[in-house]
Amino acid sequence: NAGVMQNPRHLVRRRGQEARLRCSPMKGHSHVYWYRQLPEEGLKFMVYLQKENIIDESGMPKERFSAEFPKEGPSILRIQQVVRGDSAAYFCASSPQGRTNEKLFFGSGTQLSVL
């Protein structure tokens, strides 16, 4: 079991470009959560997805940010027209059934740097 896989590990973008972050959950997991971590800060919830459905996007900015988890392939977090304030580590986590008392397993994260 390879665990939660995220790529790329590091992503550098110039202001105004698009960033695409990918996450493949653990085998057998169909629930994916995206979190953002700023330096010296905790993890902030962004969005929770199940296959082909967004369950909760209350933590994701309304503009420029979108997420999907298609029937086939990884979950994608997309940031359009990036700004310097988007620089952060973005972590994906997965769980088997999305129950409130289930363990979450995290990927290694994508460090996004906006120049």
Added chain:
Amino acid sequence: GENVEQHPSTLSVQEGDSAVIKCTYSDSASNYFPWYKQELGKRPQLIIDIRSNVGEKKDQRIAVTLNKTAKHFSLHITETQPEDSAVYFCAATNTRGQGNLIFGKGTKLSVKP
């Protein structure tokens, strides 16, 4: 919105001493409280968790206690070792948010040899 407060933000102990990190939460319906350890540049790793139907759980040198009345839970590390140095995050379920976790801001633990 719901919130998790974590203290202290930094903690320095001598090798062999105990370390205690405390968290309080606001969502009275939270029923799951995990603790994660994050080393520099690495993923958060689950080290121990507790569900609301128990008051204490222990795994070797690590223990967690939960006081649901006070909405308070703590991580206890005994006989600390230099490899315990990391940032530790507590979390609680956000029952209003479809079950996602709300994290504390973290405690940077330094264990001096």
